[in-house]
Amino acid sequence: MKESGEMYLETIYHLSDKGRLPVKSIDVSRKLGISRPSVNHAVNVLKSLGYIEQENYGDIIFTPAGMEYAGQVVYKHNVITEFLIRSLGLDADTAETDACRIEHIISDETLQKMAEYIGRRD
DSSP: OOOOHHHHHHHHHHHHHTTTSSSSSSHHHHTTTTOOHHHHHHHHHOOOOOOOEETTOOOOEHHHHHHHHHHHHHHHHHHHHHHHHHHHHHHHHHHHHHHHHTTOOOHHHHHHHHHHHHHHOO
C-alpha cells in the first residue's frame, strides 16, 4: 500500500481509539488538514481494498484486515519513534516526524532489530 493509504489508516486508528469507536470523514479531514473530497476518495480506496467499511458518508469502521494493517503501521511508528529517542537522543517532535517518514519504507529485518535493541517483545 502507498504511504498515503497507511497515513489514513493510522489516523483512523488513533481517532477511533484503537478501533473501538467509529470515525467520521470530517474528523479525518480536520486531523490531517486535508479536504473532505480527498478524504472521501481515500476512504473509497481503502474500502475497495477491504480495510474499512462506510455506509454512504456515514461512520468509518475497520474490517479485521484493516485493523490488523493499521495496528502494524502504528507498531512500526512506535518502535521507530522510541528507537530514535532512546538510542539517538532525538527530541520527541523530531523522532515523531522522522518515524512518520521511515515507517513506510523500513524493512522488517531493520524494524525487528530496532525493537530488539530497545527491548520491545510485542
